[in-house]
Amino acid sequence: xxxxxxxxxxxxxxxxxxxxxxxxxxxxxxxxxxxxxxxxxxxxxxxxxxxxxxxxxxxxxxxxxxxxxxxxxxxxxxxxxxxxxxxxxxxxxxxxxxxxxxxxxxxxxxxxxxxxxxxxxxxxxxxxxxxxxxxxxxxxxxxxxxxxxxxxxxxxxxxxxxxxxxxxxxxxxxxxxxxxxxxxxxxxxxxxxxxxxxxxxxxxxxxxxxxxxxxxxxxxxxxxxxxxxxxxxxxxxxxxxxxxxxxxxxxxxxxxxxxxxxxxxxxxxxxxxxxxxxxxxxxxxxxxxxxxxxxxxxxxxxxxxxxxxxxxxxxxxxxxxxxxxxxxxxxxxxxxxxxxxxxxxxxxxxxxxxxxxxxxxxxxxxxxxxxxxxxxxxxxxxxxxxxxxxxxxxxxxxxxxxxxxxxxxxxxxxx
Numbered sequence: 546x547x548x549x550x551x552x553x554x555x556x557x558x559x560x561x562x563x564x565x566x567x568x569x570x571x572x573x574x575x576x577x578x579x580x581x582x583x584x585x586x587x588x589x590x591x592x593x594x595x596x597x598x599x600x601x602x603x604x605x606x607x608x609x610x611x612x613x614x615x616x617x618x619x620x621x622x623x624x625x626x627x628x629x630x631x632x633x634x635x636x637x638x639x640x641x642x643x644x645x646x647x648x649x650x651x652x653x654x655x656x657x658x659x660x661x662x663x664x665x666x667x668x669x670x671x672x673x674x675x676x677x678x679x680x681x682x683x684x685x686x687x688x689x690x691x692x693x694x695x696x697x698x699x700x701x702x703x704x705x706x707x708x709x710x711x712x713x714x715x716x717x718x719x720x721x722x723x724x725x726x727x728x729x730x731x732x733x734x735x736x737x738x739x740x741x742x743x744x745x746x747x748x749x750x751x752x753x754x755x756x757x758x759x760x761x762x763x764x765x766x767x768x769x770x771x772x773x774x775x776x777x778x779x780x781x782x783x784x785x786x787x788x789x790x791x792x793x794x795x796x797x798x799x800x801x802x803x804x805x806x807x808x809x810x811x812x813x814x815x816x817x818x819x820x821x822x823x824x825x826x827x828x829x830x831x832x833x834x835x836x837x838x839x840x841x842x843x844x845x846x847x848x849x850x851x852x853x854x855x856x857x858x859x860x861x862x863x864x865x866x867x868x869x870x871x872x873x874x875x876x877x878x879x880x881x882x883x884x885x886x887x888x889x890x891x892x893x894x895x896x897x898x899x900x901x902x903x904x905x906x907x908x909x910x911x912x913x914x915x916x917x918x919x920x921x922x923x924x925x926x927x928x929x930x931x932x933x934x935x936x937x938x939x940x941x942x943x944x945x946x947x948x949x950x951x952x953x954x955x956x957x958x959x960x
Contacts, residue, residue, distance in 0.1 A: 549948040555605030556941030559586055562608045563934045570922045578618060578630075578650035578888055579920035581927075585609040615879050618650075618921040620913050626849050627654045627662060630918040633910020635873035636890065638901070639668035640691065646671075648874055648899070651888040653917050656848075660695035662856075666887060672856065672869040673903065684855070684867055689901070692856060692869045698845040700860045702735025705839030707809045711822045714744055714752055715830045716784060722746050724830035731839035732803035738762055738796070740808070742774075750779045750825065756794050764798040774810070779825035786824065789817040840864060850914040854904040873909045874899035 563584040573579040587609040620630045629652035631637070636648035647668060654670055657663050662670040669691040677685035708728055715724070727741045741757045754774045775792040779785065791813055796806040813819050843862030850856055854871030876882060881895025892899060904912045 550945055552603065552605035553941045553944035553948065555589065555607065556944070557938060559584075559606050559608045560934050560938040560941065564931070564938070566611055567927055567931050567934060570927050571924065574920050574922045574924060576888065576920050577653055578918040579922065580613045580615055580618075580650075581920070581922045582611040582613055584611055613880065614921060616921050618918045620916045621919050622916045623653075624915070625653075625655070626847065626915055627656065628652055628915055628917050629654065629850055629854070629871065630913040630916040631873065631904075631910045632913055633908075635875050635904070635909040636899075638671040638872045638874050638899075639664055639889070640671055641668050646899075647885060647889045647891055648876075648882070649888050649890065650918055656694065656696075660693050660698075662692040662694070668889075671872045672854070673872060674869055675855075675867045678867055684870060686870060686903075689872055692871070694845070694848055694856065694858060694868055696845060698858060698860075700843045700858070700862065700864055700866055702731060702733065702842045702862075703839050704733040704804065704806060705730035705808060705837045707811050708740075708837035709811045709822055709835065710742060710832060711834040712742075712744070712824075712832050713828060713830060714746075714779075714823070714825045716750075716779075716825045716827045718746050718830065720746050720748060726832040726835070728835045728837060730806065730808060730837050731841055732796075732799055732801055732806050734801055734803040735841035736799075736801045736803065737841065738806070740794070744777075744830070747776070750781050752777045752779075752825075754792070758796060761800060763796055764800060777823065784825040784827075785821070786812065786819045788819070789813055850912060852904070852911045852914065854912045870903050871912065872901060873904055874901050875908055876900070 563586075566582050566584045570581045573581075585608075586606050589604040589607050617632070620632070629637070631650060631652065636650060637652055639647045639649060641647070649664065651664065654662050654664055657667070662672075664670065671689055672692040673686035674688060674690055675684050676687040679685070708730060710726055710728055712724075712726055715722075718724075723743055723745045725741055725743045727739050729737045729739050731737055738758055743755050743757065744752050745755070746752050753776050756774050774794060775788070778787045780787055792810045794808040794810065796808075799806065812822050840862045843860030843864055845858050846861050847859040848856060849859065850871070854873070855867050856869040856871065858866045858868050860866065876892070876899055877897035878895060881893050881897065882890040883893045883896070885891050900907070902909050904910065
């Protein structure tokens with residue numbers, strides 16, 4: 546009878562702990578990226594009355610620990626552009642002031658007053674600094690560092706080097722008729738310079754082009770600087786341009802103090818074949834499109850994050866500049882991570898060393914921008930567990946009650 550009392554007590558103890566685990570799961574149903582826990586039980590080493598087999602009697606149950614459930618939580622969209630959720634494997638990497646690293650799935654991040662991307666506890670989000678961007682968009686990544694985008698960030702100007710102007714010149718225009726089109730380019734200091742292209746018909750299928758800039762742009766005594774650029778010849782059969790070289794325009798001695806501006810007028814491709822930017826058809830002379838690759842300096846207007854974790858600054862000059870790429874870390878054994886509270890984890894000997902990388906590389910998942918991962922707690926399942934745990938607790942309490950009644954009857958035999 547004494548053994549049954551202790552078996553019943555062990556049942557009460559483990560089921561009360563199991564109820565605590567269930568209560569913790571339910572309490573964290575709205576905790577960002579919370580992973581629910583499952584209770585595990587194990588029987589206590591049996592006592593043997595006469596060797597092994599049928600004579601072994603159990604001595605109750607013990608609490609064997611909890612197991613986190615690492616299933617993906619649902620993703621909820623937010624209005625914060627710096628919120629991030631991980632779709633798939635991986636953890637965000639955070640650093641404190643003591644250079645200790647922590648790992649989390651909770652991506653509710655904001656910028657502090659100094660421009661550092663932090664979590665609600667002020668830990669710094671880690672990322673790779675973008676050092677260069679290739680023409681095809683490929684990023685060159687530098688060192689791992691704190692993601693820092695000061696609110697007063699500026700981007701330097703870029704001098705124009707190439708421009709295109711899609712113009713149709715009227716094939717029926719009279720000799721010496723003119724048509725003008727203006728494109729604004731930028732010098733090395735970011736000053737906008739309106740460059741006016743004036744087309745003048747010289748003969749059938751032949752046009753001269755000159756370039757002018759406003760007075761005060763370059764050192765020149767005349768009101769407008771006029772630069773002869775080229776003579777264009779067109780095919781009479783289809784109105785296509787016959788020239789096979791790109792004209793160049795050079796603006797020297799800029800009064801702004803900027804470097805000389807050398808502009809390439811992109812009319813033909815690398816093989817010397819025209820690509821239809823300049824035509825002569827029997828319709829009104831008109832400009833349908835123009836572009837150039839320079840821009841003035843700009844100040845930061847906003848920040849966005851894409852599915853690859855690239856943090857991009859949006860500047861007032863229209864430039865979208867990749868600044869950082871978020872760092873993710875994976876572990877050989879998630880179940881070995883040390884729980885630090887506040888949705889943070891730390892590396893342990895059981896978890897193995899972190900495997901760092903960028904989103905969508907190796908096993909690492911992608912980023913859902915302007916979203917956070919919700920708790921993976923299943924309330925319906927937790928309520929079912931609560932009921933079964935309550936019944937188990939009641940049953941074990943009945944074992945103690947019945948054992949006590951039997952002991953009382955034994956004591957009463959003497960009476």
